[in-house]
Amino acid sequence: MAPLPGWKDLPPGCPIQEPLSARNNLTGSWRSARPIWDHDKCVRCGVCDLFCPEACIKPDHEGLYQANLDYCKGCGICAQECVTQCISMKQEEE
Amino acid sequence: MGTRIGKEVSIGIAEAAMMADVDVVSAYPITPQTHVVEHLSELVADGHLDAEFVPVESEHTAMSTCCGSVAAGARTFTATSSQGLALMHEILFIASGMRLPIVMAVANRSLSAPISIWNDHGDVMAERDTGWLQVFVENGQDAYDHILWAFRVAEDHGVLLPIMVNFDGFIVSHVVESLEEWSPEEVRRFLPPYDPPYRLDVDNPWTFGPVGIPDIYLETRKAHDEALLGAKATMVKAWSELADVVGRQYYPVEQYKADDADIVFLSMGGISETCMTAVDELREAGKKVGLVRLRLWRPFPFDEVKAALGGRKVIIAIDRALSTGGPGGPVASEVKAALYGLETRPQVIEFIAGLGGRDVTVGDFKQMYEKGAAVAAGGPVPGYELLGVRA
Ligand code: SF4
Numbered sequence: 001m002a003p004l005p006g007w008k009d010l011p012p013g014c015p016i017q018e019p020l021s022a023r024n025n026l027t028g029s030w031r032s033a034r035p036i037w038d039h040d041k042c043v044r045c046g047v048c049d050l051f052c053p054e055a056c057i058k059p060d061h062e063g064l065y066q067a068n069l070d071y072c073k074g075c076g077i078c079a080q081e082c083v084t085q086c087i088s089m090k091q092e093e094e
Numbered sequence: 095m096g097t098r099i100g101k102e103v104s105i106g107i108a109e110a111a112m113m114a115d116v117d118v119v120s121a122y123p124i125t126p127q128t129h130v131v132e133h134l135s136e137l138v139a140d141g142h143l144d145a146e147f148v149p150v151e152s153e154h155t156a157m158s159t160c161c162g163s164v165a166a167g168a169r170t171f172t173a174t175s176s177q178g179l180a181l182m183h184e185i186l187f188i189a190s191g192m193r194l195p196i197v198m199a200v201a202n203r204s205l206s207a208p209i210s211i212w213n214d215h216g217d218v219m220a221e222r223d224t225g226w227l228q229v230f231v232e233n234g235q236d237a238y239d240h241i242l243w244a245f246r247v248a249e250d251h252g253v254l255l256p257i258m259v260n261f262d263g264f265i266v267s268h269v270v271e272s273l274e275e276w277s278p279e280e281v282r283r284f285l286p287p288y289d290p291p292y293r294l295d296v297d298n299p300w301t302f303g304p305v306g307i308p309d310i311y312l313e314t315r316k317a318h319d320e321a322l323l324g325a326k327a328t329m330v331k332a333w334s335e336l337a338d339v340v341g342r343q344y345y346p347v348e349q350y351k352a353d354d355a356d357i358v359f360l361s362m363g364g365i366s367e368t369c370m371t372a373v374d375e376l377r378e379a380g381k382k383v384g385l386v387r388l389r390l391w392r393p394f395p396f397d398e399v400k401a402a403l404g405g406r407k408v409i410i411a412i413d414r415a416l417s418t419g420g421p422g423g424p425v426a427s428e429v430k431a432a433l434y435g436l437e438t439r440p441q442v443i444e445f446i447a448g449l450g451g452r453d454v455t456v457g458d459f460k461q462m463y464e465k466g467a468a469v470a471a472g473g474p475v476p477g478y479e480l481l482g483v484r485a
């Protein structure tokens with residue numbers, strides 16, 4: 001990641017011209033627990049993806065749902081909302 | 095040179111905004127600011143001013159509208175007072191944090207409760223730390239000149255900050271004074287068109303007002319603080335450009351008969367003119383007294399205050415607001431902070447005067463002088479006093 005700007009580097013009022021620059025902010029660094037899928041129980045309804053506040057859950061090339069850990073902040077909402085209870089949250093230190 | 099004409103100060107302020115060729119005015123009427131925005135509304139309706147006048151349902155919306163219009167590249171003016179200023183409070187931080195150069199005239203008035211429409215500085219002191227530039231004017235000419243000056247300063251690319259021009263409700267806003275208006279040619283020489291470095295534009299999009307996470311918020315505060323402190327140089331430059339154009343010279347801190355004075359009054363706003371009369375009479379009676387007036391309030395002019403007050407025996411600081419349950423008056427506290435580092439510090443005695451429109455007379459200033467003279471003669475330094483309060 002590029003070094004963070006000093007105060008002199010900021011344009012007045014901090015407007016942003018780069019579209020989608022929020023992507024540069026890797027919210028995965030906030031995470032203290034990560035979602036773990038039991039893919040045998042997953043019915044691929046996509047509800048977890050709809051609820052994820054980071055919109056970081058996508059099916060992989062085999063159609064298995066995964067969280068992008070660059071952005072998953074570990075909030076646990078997916079695990080709470082999953083219709084088959086197939087997501088569990090695992091502490092990062094474990 | 096423009097024409098000299100007798101005019102109500104509020105009308106003069108509206109016409110100064112017209113001379114600045116504002117593009118957008120958004121305001122909600124409130125006593126004693128009302129005549130300013132009523133007149134601007136008339137000027138737009140009658141075709142004298144080519145601008146959008148945006149009537150709104152509250153001051154919160156007025157200030158929000160101003161943020162949007164100035165961000166879109168429109169020169170923007172508003173005015174308010176008291177409860178209206180308080181209702182803007184939340185958006186004031188947004189305007190300054192986003193560095194939006196709005197010019198706002200504030201007709202200073204006390205805050206409720208109890209309900210009071212009369213003059214003091216309680217309203218603006220509650221907005222002291224909103225990150226706006228703030229100046230105080232003393233009379234109609236001062237007010238007129240400072241509306242044009244405020245646009246010149248706020249929109250400067252080295253500044254880009256909103257600015258409040260404070261003028262006392264009723265005792266300045268509603269009096270008819272002899273005003274020298276600027277000619278269109280003088281305005282052209284002094285005030286370039288508003289040309290922001292970036293603006294809201296669908297063809298060239300920018301995000302204004304993004305989130306500042308803990309990694310960056312601190313740096314934005316530092317940049318904002320430095321911008322305020324750094325604005326003083328542009329303000330001083332703009333005052334000298336103003337003097338070149340219309341011949342009136344203003345400074346961050348101004349003095350009246352204070353050169354050799356051991357005891358000086360320190361005041362801010364319209365009350366200074368009454369104080370000058372008191373100084374004249376005390377001088378005639380042989381007293382070595384003078385007056386130091388604060389014109390600039392934010393950024394606080396520390397160096398100029400030290401230069402003007404260092405070496406005096408006694409400062410009689412006059413506040414128009416009370417920091418309830420705190421150190422007394424906000425002006426006196428900041429002045430004391432400015433003087434704290436001096437090797438020999440003047441004594442400061444503090445009066446909170448004219449709250450809620452209570453008259454402050456020449457006689458009152460003479461009484462304050464007597465108390466200052468007692469301290470100069472070695473008497474004890476009293477705590478702050480609410481001038482004229484009945485027991
Ligand atoms: S834990 Fe939160 S952020 Fe991570 S995938 Fe689940 S819902 Fe999204």
Ligand code: SF4
Nearest residue numbers: 042043045046048082
């Ligand atoms: S909500 Fe549960 S069942 Fe549905 S796709 Fe997500 S993980 Fe699978």
